[in-house]
Amino acid sequence: MTDIARIEAAAFRLAGHALRTPLLGSAFLNDIAGRRVWVKAECLQHTGSFKFRGGWSAVSALPPEVRARGVIAYSSGNHAQGVALAAQRHGVPCVIVMPFDAPRLKIANTRAYGAEVVLYDRARENRDAIGARIAAERGLTLIKPYDEPEVIAGQGTTGLEIAEQAAELGITQADVLVCCGGGGLTAGIALALESRAPGLRARPCEPEGFDDTARSLASGTVQRNAQATGSICDAIVTPVPGAITFPINQRLCGPGLVVSDDEALQAIALAFSRLKIVLEPGGAVALAAALFRPDQIAGDDVIAVASGGNIDADLFRTALDRFGA
Amino acid sequence: MTDIARIEAAAFRLAGHALRTPLLGSAFLNDIAGRRVWVKAECLQHTGSFKFRGGWSAVSALPPEVRARGVIAYSSGNHAQGVALAAQRHGVPCVIVMPFDAPRLKIANTRAYGAEVVLYDRARENRDAIGARIAAERGLTLIKPYDEPEVIAGQGTTGLEIAEQAAELGITQADVLVCCGGGGLTAGIALALESRAPGLRARPCEPEGFDDTARSLASGTVQRNAQATGSICDAIVTPVPGAITFPINQRLCGPGLVVSDDEALQAIALAFSRLKIVLEPGGAVALAAALFRPDQIAGDDVIAVASGGNIDADLFRTALDRFGA
Numbered sequence: 001m002t003d004i005a006r007i008e009a010a011a012f013r014l015a016g017h018a019l020r021t022p023l024l025g026s027a028f029l030n031d032i033a034g035r036r037v038w039v040k041a042e043c044l045q046h047t048g049s050f051k052f053r054g055g056w057s058a059v060s061a062l063p064p065e066v067r068a069r070g071v072i073a074y075s076s077g078n079h080a081q082g083v084a085l086a087a088q089r090h091g092v093p094c095v096i097v098m099p100f101d102a103p104r105l106k107i108a109n110t111r112a113y114g115a116e117v118v119l120y121d122r123a124r125e126n127r128d129a130i131g132a133r134i135a136a137e138r139g140l141t142l143i144k145p146y147d148e149p150e151v152i153a154g155q156g157t158t159g160l161e162i163a164e165q166a167a168e169l170g171i172t173q174a175d176v177l178v179c180c181g182g183g184g185l186t187a188g189i190a191l192a193l194e195s196r197a198p199g200l201r202a203r204p205c206e207p208e209g210f211d212d213t214a215r216s217l218a219s220g221t222v223q224r225n226a227q228a229t230g231s232i233c234d235a236i237v238t239p240v241p242g243a244i245t246f247p248i249n250q251r252l253c254g255p256g257l258v259v260s261d262d263e264a265l266q267a268i269a270l271a272f273s274r275l276k277i278v279l280e281p282g283g284a285v286a287l288a289a290a291l292f293r294p295d296q297i298a299g300d301d302v303i304a305v306a307s308g309g310n311i312d313a314d315l316f317r318t319a320l321d322r323f324g325a
Numbered sequence: 326m327t328d329i330a331r332i333e334a335a336a337f338r339l340a341g342h343a344l345r346t347p348l349l350g351s352a353f354l355n356d357i358a359g360r361r362v363w364v365k366a367e368c369l370q371h372t373g374s375f376k377f378r379g380g381w382s383a384v385s386a387l388p389p390e391v392r393a394r395g396v397i398a399y400s401s402g403n404h405a406q407g408v409a410l411a412a413q414r415h416g417v418p419c420v421i422v423m424p425f426d427a428p429r430l431k432i433a434n435t436r437a438y439g440a441e442v443v444l445y446d447r448a449r450e451n452r453d454a455i456g457a458r459i460a461a462e463r464g465l466t467l468i469k470p471y472d473e474p475e476v477i478a479g480q481g482t483t484g485l486e487i488a489e490q491a492a493e494l495g496i497t498q499a500d501v502l503v504c505c506g507g508g509g510l511t512a513g514i515a516l517a518l519e520s521r522a523p524g525l526r527a528r529p530c531e532p533e534g535f536d537d538t539a540r541s542l543a544s545g546t547v548q549r550n551a552q553a554t555g556s557i558c559d560a561i562v563t564p565v566p567g568a569i570t571f572p573i574n575q576r577l578c579g580p581g582l583v584v585s586d587d588e589a590l591q592a593i594a595l596a597f598s599r600l601k602i603v604l605e606p607g608g609a610v611a612l613a614a615a616l617f618r619p620d621q622i623a624g625d626d627v628i629a630v631a632s633g634g635n636i637d638a639d640l641f642r643t644a645l646d647r648f649g650a
Contacts, residue, residue, distance in 0.1 A: 022345075272641070278603065
């Protein structure tokens with residue numbers, strides 16, 4: 001299980017390897033939201049998303065003789081890059097199973113980080129089965145994207161930093177909005193806040209049509225999404241809450257928030273003009289919720305985790321075309 | 326005069342108000358440059374550029390009864406925003422004299438920070454004369470953009486942070502490339518490095534046709550630019566090195582580096598895809614020099630200051646159109 005001791009152990013292993021990302025703000029965003037908005041800029045993390053934390057945590061936690069045989073992961077792209085770079089820096093082999101329709105940049109980057117990329121069709125194939133088969137054949141250790149205690153612990157280091165940064169700003173009560181796919185980042189942050197900033201509460205944020213975690217929290221039972229594709233928020237399109245992550249999130253999180261793809265694009269354009277950071281749609285839903293769901297949030301401050309920035313230039317141009325100043 | 330004590334005093338006044346910006350890196354950029362490239366992301370600073378440091382330093386250094394009457398500044402946009410926000414947060418009046426052809430975003434933002442904006446034509450009018458007249462009429466204190474010791478001290482806090490961050494990375498010898506207009510940021514950083522990281526050397530970076538500082542350093546006498554306009558790097562188009570800044574830079578800086586507008590646009594596109602930060606052309610010339618002038622730089626590491634990110638969406642789209650992945 002992941003607990004605060006495991007998160008702090010992950011923080012110790014990550015020190016000097018992961019970036020302590022800044023907490024950004026802008027008076028312009030405060031005006032839109034009607035309260036102070038703080039943005040934890042994990043898009044600036046190595047590989048362009050928080051996933052490097054979990055990848056490094058999991059790879060660095062393996063016994064050396066196990067790690068030396070190599071690792072494997074399946075991912076729409078950000079977990080792929082996080083695990084690939086962590087493996088490369090540890091000097092061990094890495095195979096990544098990716099959907100063939102993942103953003104080009106993510107596939108190219110994963111290869112550039114030294115990983116062998118195996119593409120599959122997410123509408124017809126089961127990535128878990130593919131990953132398990134290759135892992136068995138080659139003796140690789142499978143690093144799951146969220147249902148893995150050391151991955152959750154690594155993502156939870158984001159929460160330790162938020163707790164510290166909020167304390168520096170004098171913020172003792174606030175919702176912490178987290179972009180949520182399988183729920184690993186949400187669970188890790190929720191656990192860290194429980195111990196280190198109990199007045200802060202994690203809340204998952206999802207795109208419309210893929211709000212499995214919000215509906216599961218609301219109903220008290222695990223809900224699946226009706227479809228597997230159809231949002232631009234590729235990084236957080238997962239079919240169902242995680243078996244390990246959901247019980248944590250059910251115990252600790254406030255209600256989920258849901259935004260449209262267009263609202264995510266608008267948040268991307270505002271992050272460009274107001275914060276000078278690059279977000280991908282799945283990394284912008286928490287900021288979108290902070291800006292466009294003010295009536296579902298309480299308090300003078302809200303913290304939004306901007307979880308990733310791996311967006312193709314075409315889609316970024318679209319965001320600026322439609323919502324740029 | 327600005328010395329290390331004045332810079333450290335500015336750092337004390339800025340603590341809790343300015344952001345300690347991260348030093349970012351990317352293996353992809355290292356591959357292009359042929360050495361490790363570290364980017365000091367001052368685009369993430371409040372108001373989107375380092376200028377908030379100098380503005381805050383100068384406004385906070387005024388005697389309270391002088392500060393209460395208000396301040397005035399002239400600027401192509403970034404100094405304007407830095408002084409405007411510093412004045413607003415100190416609760417004092419602020420007038421900003423800006424060229425009418427400054428980026429729309431910069432003019433709009435300066436107004437949004439509560440300043441009264443006075444527009445002028447930079448081809449026909451003298452901003453110094455305009456500023457001096459209004460200051461005298463209203464009893465305002467003129468905050469010059471670079472030839473002002475407290476402004477240089479504020480910009481120098483960037484150098485204190487670079488010294489600390491380089492030490493954390495074990496970097497003891499490196500060129501620190503700085504986007505250079507009037508030379509205030511360059512001078513402040515050079516002074517901070519002289520005392521706190523003597524193995525690091527500041528080097529000014531300028532756009533082609535506006536390389537007055539590079540030519541002045543090379544010739545040993547102050548050189549003017551032949552033209553007043555004609556580069557997209559609006560933030561660092563100044564006619565001549567500063568009277569206070571140039572002697573500092575002459576004593577402490579290595580040779581200047583010069584890049585083209587197209588190279589600045591290419592650096593913007595690479596900062597988008599590899600660092601997830603938004604740069605304006607004048608804030609990208611140091612990164613462009615780090616990437617595209619490898620033969621003019623020595624050592625295993627180079628640090629580039631990404632000094633600002635206030636770019637209009639249209640020009641950013643152009644950078645992605647031409648140089649995006």
